[in-house]
Amino acid sequence: MTFPSNGRSRGDRAGREDTSRRSAYQDESRRAARERELSRRSRKSKGMPQEDGVTYRPQSSSNGGAHKRRVNMVTAIALVLAGVLIIRLGWVQVVWGPELSLNASEQRTRVYVDPARRGTIMDREGNQLAYTMQARSLTVSPNIMREELRTGTDLALRLAADETDPENVASYVTIEEGNEYVFASAEQRETILSDKVEERIQNIADRIPEIIKSHDQDVTGISSEEILDKLNADSQYEVLVRNVDPDVASEITDEMPSVAADHQDIRQYPNGAIGENIIGRISMDGEGQFGFEASNDSLLAGNNGRSTQDMSILGQAIPGTLRDQIPAIDGANVELTIDLDLQTYVQQALEQAKANSGAENASAVVLDAKTAEVLAMANTDTINPNEDTGKQIEQGKSFDNPSVTHPFEPGSVAKVITAAGVIQEGLSTPDEVLQVPGSIEMAGVSVRDAWEHGVVPYTTAGVFGKSSNVGTLMLAERLGEDKFAEYLERFGVGQSTGIELPSESQGLLPAREQWSGGTFANLPIGQGMSITTLQMAGIYQALANDGERIEPRIIKSVTDSDGTVLEQPEPDTVQVVSAEAARTTVDMFRSVTQVDPTGVQQGTAPDAAIEGYQISGKTGTAQKVDPNTGAYSNSQYWITFAGIAPADDPRFVVAIMLDEPERGVHGGGGQTAAPLFKDIATWLLNRDNIPLSAETEPIVLQAQ
Incomplete structure (x- = not known):
């Protein structure tokens, strides 16, 4: 078996290694070349010197500068606008903000x-x-x-x-x-x-x-x-x-x-x-x-x-x-406290009395004798609010309430103050006989009775029953000015009653230190002072209530929205005279309504008498001041009457005022308001089934 030689194998490996080294060297050379080229281009674009000492200028330098200026300008404008907007926003928020917020709230908010x-x-x-x-x-x-x-x-x-x-x-x-x-x-x-x-x-x-x-x-x-x-x-x-x-x-x-x-x-x-x-x-x-x-x-x-x-x-x-x-x-x-039925009757009776008598106007107040609550308070020429008020005002009607706003001189109706003072002080008795002349001199002022007469033996009851000015002043002299002034105050003359109604007049009463001799010659017979119909009723209420005067009230009760009855303040009271003196005075003033066919023992207001009942009261005829002369007129009068029914068991007090009547309230002769008192008192006594009074002996007015 044959194997490759070791030499050949080493040569092959060496060749391959040499080839690899050459390839790596070439790659490195190429990278270095690219880097040098990139560096050269960068220096050239920036105008920097190159390795060969030559400096290259960018060909687009002028265009780039213009662009940069435009960018800067836009940026500046944007910054300015942003600044303006920020300032505007701050102004709106800080300065205008509260007002704008308030206006917006008012526009959308409704208060019901x-x-x-x-x-x-x-x-x-x-x-x-x-x-x-x-x-x-x-x-x-x-x-x-x-x-x-x-x-x-x-x-x-x-x-x-x-x-x-x-x-x-x-x-x-x-x-x-x-x-x-x-x-x-x-x-x-x-x-x-x-x-x-x-x-x-x-x-x-x-x-x-x-x-x-x-x-x-x-x-x-x-x-x-x-x-x-x-x-x-x-x-x-x-x-x-x-x-x-x-x-x-x-x-x-x-x-x-x-x-x-x-x-x-x-x-x-x-x-x-x-x-x-x-x-x-x-x-x-x-x-x-x-x-x-x-x-x-x-x-x-x-x-x-x-x-x-x-x-x-x-x-x-x-x-x-x-x-x-x-x-x-x-x-x-x-x-x-008003009784609607009674108010209706009294108001209609007043309107009829005004028409019959030819009076300018008339007013009447009815009080509960024991509580002084106002049962009726009427005036003539009151407006009907359900009709054309303008036309009614042209006809002389009004919303006024003369019973509390228009004072007048009461005349002889105020003689009851002198009578009560004399009885309280023990200075006379009802049956005392006074030799009353036809006139009297007081501090140089001559005062006469309304009729001619010589000396007449009037009893004290007769002085008031016959309404003798002279006899009244004779009794007032026994009281004296200071004591008489004290009784005026006790009876509330010259003082508001405190009634829960607007525009109440307190009347007119000269201050004690301003009195002259002539003042004391006028006040005891009801002239030289002014009272309202309500005050006149209050004087008689005091006597009807055993001498205790109670501030008249017109509110009986008040109930609030949840049904609670609100307690009302108790009215002020004044013990004017004793209960005995008050009863004696009331009994004595029955002489005013006493009837006598011969006229000798007859009072000035037999037309106020009510069969079967004892009635106590007093007439008044007060001269008005003539605005042209400033002296008392002999043809213009306030005619008044205030009375208590029944006198033996007082239940009601009725006070009436007629302004310049030409005839009686029933259209007949005379100018007395007594028949109107009788009408109102009779209506009340019949409606409430008040028991008849006990029979009494006639009162002696004039000694025989």
């Missing part, structure tokens, strides 16, 4: 007021004198409404433009020119939008009266023209229609979201003019304007509720934004 219901006013038997009926006022914010209509109409038209209906598209996006549709300009689109908003506003103005009328509601005074004027007004709030039924208002607001139905209370006065001088009324804004409604407004009005909610630009409530809810607290219900 839930009015409290005004309390009911009732008489002592629960009869309604004034109550509240729910209604609605249709209101609008014209500026906001027009903006909302504009935004909503614009949105609706834009949405319509996306539909395929060509009529809707043509109405906003395009306009018709000839037989072709072309795109409208911005000005033309603005005109189209304005026309459609105006059309919608006109539709609202027309539809509101139409809907109200369709429900048989009175639309007197409601016109589309007036509503349209309000809708176009430059204001934030307008009342379109008042006193709309809630259901009708709801129908309108459902159809017209821009119109709001504000809660409104309609105050009802079911008895018309009866008691209106006491009750008064509220204004269109729901605030007390006259009478009890005004003086007790806070008690009756309650507290309104409130809530806040955000609204969308289309006037829709944004869910979940209702907040700050405060419930309304309704006003208190008040029960007055």
Whole structure:
């Protein structure tokens, strides 16, 4: 066997190794060449010196510089704009931010007021004198409404433009020119939008009266023209229609979201003019304007509720934004001491007496003798709030309450103060006989009786029964000025009674330090001072109540909205005279109504007598001051009467004033108010079934 030689094998391996080394060397040479070429190109592109010392300049150097400048410029502009935007954003956030935020909040925030219901006013038997009926006022914010209509109409038209209906598209996006549709300009689109908003506003103005009328509601005074004027007004709030039924208002607001139905209370006065001088009324804004409604407004009005909610630009409530809810607290219900039936009778009787007598006006007050509660307080020419008040005012009617606001000189009706003082001080007795002349001189002032007479032996009871000025001053002199002034104060002359009614007058009484001799010659006979009808009733109430004067009250009870009866302050009281002196004085003044066919023992007011009952009272005739001369007139008088029924068991006090009557209250002769007292007292005694009085011996007025 033959094997290859070892030499040949080594040669072959050496050849192969040499070939590998040559190949590696060539690859390395080629890499080095490529690297040198790349280096040369790089230096050339950068303008750097090459290995051979030659410097190559890039052929595109001018174009590259321009490009770089453009890039730099754009960058600078972008930075400036970014800076401006940042500054603007900061300005808006820091400087304008709070105001813009406030404006945005005001635009979307609505505050709703839930009015409290005004309390009911009732008489002592629960009869309604004034109550509240729910209604609605249709209101609008014209500026906001027009903006909302504009935004909503614009949105609706834009949405319509996306539909395929060509009529809707043509109405906003395009306009018709000839037989072709072309795109409208911005000005033309603005005109189209304005026309459609105006059309919608006109539709609202027309539809509101139409809907109200369709429900048989009175639309007197409601016109589309007036509503349209309000809708176009430059204001934030307008009342379109008042006193709309809630259901009708709801129908309108459902159809017209821009119109709001504000809660409104309609105050009802079911008895018309009866008691209106006491009750008064509220204004269109729901605030007390006259009478009890005004003086007790806070008690009756309650507290309104409130809530806040955000609204969308289309006037829709944004869910979940209702907040700050405060419930309304309704006003208190008040029960007055007034007796509606009695008030009606007295008021009608006064109106008839005024017509019969030709008096300028008249007033009357009826008090409960034991509590001083006002059972009736009436005046003539009281307005009916349910009728045209403007026309009534032109006719001389008013909301005033002269019984508490208009004082007058009482005349002889005030002589009871002198009588009570004399009896209390033990300076006389009812049956003491006084020799009364026809006139008397006091501090240089001569005072006469109303009739001519010589010296007459009048008893003290007779002095007042006959209404002798001279005899009264004789008794007043026994009291003296200081003591008489004290009794005036005790009886409340020159002081307000504190009645829960507005504008009460305290009357007029000269201060003690300002008295002259002539003052004391006038005051005991009821001149030189002024009192109201209510104060006059209060004087007699004190005597009817065993000498204790109680401040007259007109509120019987108050019940708040949750049914709690509120405790009322007790009226102030003054013990004017003793119970014995009061009863003696009341009994003595029965002489005024005493009847005697011969006239000798007859008082000045037999027309006030009521068969079967003892009646105590006093007439008054006070001269008015003539404004032209400043002296007392001989033709103009205030005629008064105040009395107690029945005298033996006092239940009622009635005070009456007639201003310048020409005849009697029944149209007959004389000018006395006594027959009107009889009418009122008889009605009361019969209605309440008051037992008849015991028979008594006649009172001696004139000694024989």
